[in-house]
Amino acid sequence: MKRIISVLLVLAMVFTLLPVVSFAADSESVDFVVLSTTDMHGKCWDKNVLTDGNENNTMLRVSTAVQ
Numbered sequence: 001m002k003r004i005i006s007v008l009l010v011l012a013m014v015f016t017l018l019p020v021v022s023f024a025a026d027s028e029s030v031d032f033v034v035l036s037t038t039d040m041h042g043k044c045w046d047k048n049v050l051t052d053g054n055e056n057n058t059m060l061r062v063s064t065a066v067q
Helices: 002-026 059-066
Strands: none
Touching: none
16 A cells, blocks of 8 residues: 555656646746755744844845845
């Protein structure tokens, strides 16, 4: 049973790549960027609610850097 599920998952992953491959063949080039952040732990606001101080490492700064 595990082998059947593994094969089905691999086939699903392969089929999800097919539209990307056909799209890339039509154009000259495709840019693909992978961005990653670590250790953010839900820092969404620029204020620390415990100390009422400013936070420098927040998702707002990440969003600004990506834009």
